[in-house]
Amino acid sequence: MLAGSPHPVSSCWPAFGVGRPRAHQIFACMGIIHHFMNLVTVSIDSVLIGRPLPFSLWDESGVLLAPKGFVVKSRADLDSISDKRGQLFMDAADSESYQRAYVGKLHSLVRQEKPLGQIAESQFSTFELENSRATRDSTGTDEPDWLDLQGQTQTMLLDVNPASFCARLDKLQAQLSRHLRQNPDGTLFALIHLTGSEMQLYSATHAMLVSAMCSLAAREVLKWPAALETLLAKAALTMNIGMTDLQNRLAMQTTEPSPEQRAAIDEHAALAVTLLKQLGITAPLWLEAVLHHHTKTPGPLAGRSEGQRIARLIQRADMFAACLAPRASRPAKSPANAMQASYFDENRQIDEAGAALIKAVGIYSPGTYVRLATDEIAVVIKRGANTTTPRVAVVINRSGMPTGELIVRDTSKREFRIVIGVAQRDVKVKINLERLLALTKLPSTDRPW
Structure with missing residues (x-):
């Protein structure tokens, strides 16, 4: 530098x-x-x-x-x-x-x-x-620097240089994949927290969250082969490369999109495919998935082409992540609304791809907030034995005051059961991301509560 x-x-x-x-x-x-x-x-x-x-x-x-x-x-x-x-x-x-x-x-x-x-x-x-940091990154011993990864993603999507694009993308996807394998709950927590807390780098954060969600669903639920998971993750990271700058501006914009902006939104998938080809991407499945990631075709995944299956999974994750993100023109939606947007298809039937995503990340995903039967407000730190019983850390006590020490609760216990999800905007407390990320590493056998 x-x-x-x-x-x-x-x-x-x-x-x-x-x-x-x-x-x-x-x-x-x-x-x-x-x-x-x-x-x-x-x-x-x-x-x-x-x-x-x-x-x-x-x-x-x-x-x-x-x-x-x-x-x-x-x-x-x-x-x-x-x-x-x-x-x-x-x-x-x-x-x-x-x-x-x-x-x-x-x-x-x-x-x-x-x-x-x-x-x-x-x-x-x-x-x-x-x-020059590649050796450190490849060792797997460093803690994730989520702000740095966010910046890397933003740079990759905006600075589209054919000489370096593929190397940057490969490096970024490898880092995300490594963090996702080492600590999937921490990865989801960090990305969902960033999605709900800042808008300037919306496009980059959104791409990382969609990629991580799709990877988890492909690996843990759909049991797709590793090579297909990698291609899916890269397709998700690059799905909006044709409108990265516009996406960031729209997140900060208080007015409705102009006719010119609306036309760019409608054309961004085709533009992304054109741009990816110029950057050296030739994989047909990747290009097909990006081209159709906004195509609305309800129904099971069976019978679709492989590229269309990838596209459908990306589309449902795209909707989930978009609901959790605030805009200057509107607040973020609740986790329940995000889940419903992904889980049900255009005919209000259970969507196979959406269901796989919810099973992978949980109805109450790490990084989202919930109200407990104790009337405490807690943030989800780890997925549980099923999608409705995650491990949580109390951030606001029953008196409505921020907690000094984080108290971990097991929501599978009746006295600590989840009553309802809470939108991040309604939690008037600033969290310490590093402290909470440390809790996402607790072994499942630990019972510190």
Whole structure:
């Protein structure tokens, strides 16, 4: 991400002495050892459009141009900032993860015995820095960074570069699949929580949740082969690639879609297929599923083509996830409404694909809220032995006050049975996501209550 020191490389060599290690000299000159300088240059091409900035952007004199978390909405906006202010800078201490990634890339060049001049002039794209974390991601030992995955998905869907798209998608789907296998309840919890709590990255969060739900249903209920599950997950992640930016804008829009927006919505499946072909996707099942993921054809899955079966599963998950997401124009719907939208088909009959999804994620899914017979409000943390008896953590006591300590309840016990689902908007308490995600890992045999 960093493009190097704002000062000429040659001017800093004498300050460090001939006896110092070669790598140390390089890192010092590139601004990584920021005791000598706080601002390092940022390549304009590495600032991701439509994704919150992981660090603040400054000009050379130290004037703040854009704070950390700011979303640069278009390339034109970025060009405008750059043209007016010249070179962009970041504080070298602003993001440890980006520094570690950058140092890793530099070490790699040092090991390859690249000339000092070439190393000092190196500029690394965000995608290259993402790849520098590939070893860590593939080990399976790291905790999921859901905000980072959300950002990766947003970048993949907006920055549609044929040279990197397939690699980005493969990496993202592999990470989601790994987290889903290691902790399916935690994965559902995180994605449903994000879906209900923020709108700016709606399209990315929605795609991840639909993909995760479909994967669970395919694996645990429908018993589809692993290769088909992977294809399904990727189709779900890319189903709306033809309208990602529009989807995000519509989530923040308080008015009805304009005629032009409505036309784009109606055409987005066909546009997505065209775009996927341009990006190198040739799998017929994948393309068929994306093309038909809004086709409304009630009835059993048997008798449909394989691509149509995939499309139907995606469609029902799409409806479920959309109900749970708030919009600027309307609040999120209740979990019961989301379940009904998925479970019943266009003829008000039980939908086979929808039923598989509900069986996989539960009528009360991790991340949703419920009222107990004790009059406590709790958040679901783990799916139970059946779809109606999950494990929950109380967040509001019977007096209507937030709980200091999280109390875990087994809703299969009569005294703690679920009375009704509660919409997230009606729970006026801020939860600690990390604390609750830790509870999703409790072994099923544990009974801490």
